Amino acid sequence: MKLKSVDHIYHNNIDSRVKRWFFIILCLCLLVLILPWTQNIKVRGNVSTLYQDQRPQQLNSPIPGRILKWYVKNGDHVKKGDTLLQLAEVKEDYLDPMLVERTQQQVKAKMGVRDYYQAKVGTTNSQLTALNAGRELKVSQLKVKIGQLNNKLAGEEAELVAANNELKLSEDQYNRQKKMYDDGFVSLTQFQQRNVSFQNALAKKTAIENKLAQTRQEIVSINIEQNAAIQDYREKVSKTEGERFQSMGQIEGSTGDIAKLENQVANYKARRGLYFVFASQDGQVVSLNKAGIGEILKDTESIGTIVPNKVDYAVEIYVKPVDLPLLKNGQTVMCIFDGFPAIVFSGWPNSSYGTFTGKVIAIENNISPNGLFKALVIEDPTEKPWPPQIKMGAGVQGIAILNDVPIWYELWRNINGFPPDYYTVKTTSSDEKAK
Missing domain, CATH: 1.10.287 (Helix Hairpins)
Incomplete structure (x- = not known):
């Protein structure tokens, strides 16, 4: 008597597809190994600017004095030359009105x-x-x-x-x-x-x-x-x-x-003329640290900060000393700004979403106090513009783009602990004419 359970357990008479799937998967793995992979360096930094006059400026008291009147409050937007506060003399040498x-x-x-x-x-x-x-x-x-x-x-x-x-x-x-x-x-x-x-x-x-x-x-x-x-x-x-x-x-x-x-x-x-403190540029007044009327200010004492309205943003990234030889002026860096969603494929930067392209314009020769070297990245005018909502000091994750290599080479390099290949920036004829 032939049992049905035996037919379900033993497949002696049924064709097996394991070998076929094994070869298919092996071919796919070999195909993946020869796919291109973009080497990169992971860096972190923050949003800044290239120009000193576009950085947040401290408001300092030009003379020692007593606060007589405030004309602004925290968060107010002012124009250059607007009056911020009025001071009165406290030194006996200058108290005479005549x-x-x-x-x-x-x-x-x-x-x-x-x-x-x-x-x-x-x-x-x-x-x-x-x-x-x-x-x-x-x-x-x-x-x-x-x-x-x-x-x-x-x-x-x-x-x-x-x-x-x-x-x-x-x-x-x-x-x-x-x-x-x-x-x-x-x-x-x-x-x-x-x-x-x-x-x-x-x-x-x-x-x-x-x-x-x-x-x-x-x-x-x-x-x-x-x-x-x-x-x-x-x-x-x-x-x-x-x-x-x-x-x-x-x-x-x-x-x-x-x-x-x-x-x-x-x-x-x-x-x-120094009894009135004026705004040095257009911007927003923040971090006012003096309250009320009658407080005494010392000479050059900080009153607050004014953040400029118009800023040409740049990104300050910090690179490990071991990765510094791989970074060059003109090198492409993919920036991911804090607060902006992004889907990142580090090996395929062109397939990433939410990243913004920048170019390295300067690398400092002196090491920073945090033990890293600082480099400046600006917006690439030929690519998607950076979001206007970014603010000074915001965090940034960066991916410095290096050579394109096969995936098998990248796996072999990581297994052996080798650094990425030394990268030479290729400049186009239009870049050379601009220089």
């Missing part, structure tokens, strides 16, 4: 002092001119007097020569008359007359010599007087020049004081 006017009065007073010393310098210059003219006149007078005495001396010397000649003649006549008197040829009266003539000639010579000596003495006295006059005028000129230089020093000192006071006036006027 500080600028009083400092300007000091400037005018210093200018008056300078003008006074300038006038004094002008008067001193006139005194110097008068002293020099008086000295020249005095010296000229003494020179004329010396010339007159020299002429007188020459005449007296001529008189002395004539007196000597006359004395010599009288002496010869006296000697002859005395001999004749001794011989008895002339009378005593005649001899006495000749003696008187001789004595008169001698007296005349002595008088002329005394007169000549007096004239020479006068010349010496005039020379001494001339030197004394020159020395006296020199002392007066030196004293006057000293006063002039002193006045000029006072002028320079006053000029320096005026410049200092004018600088203070300019600083005070500029400080008045």
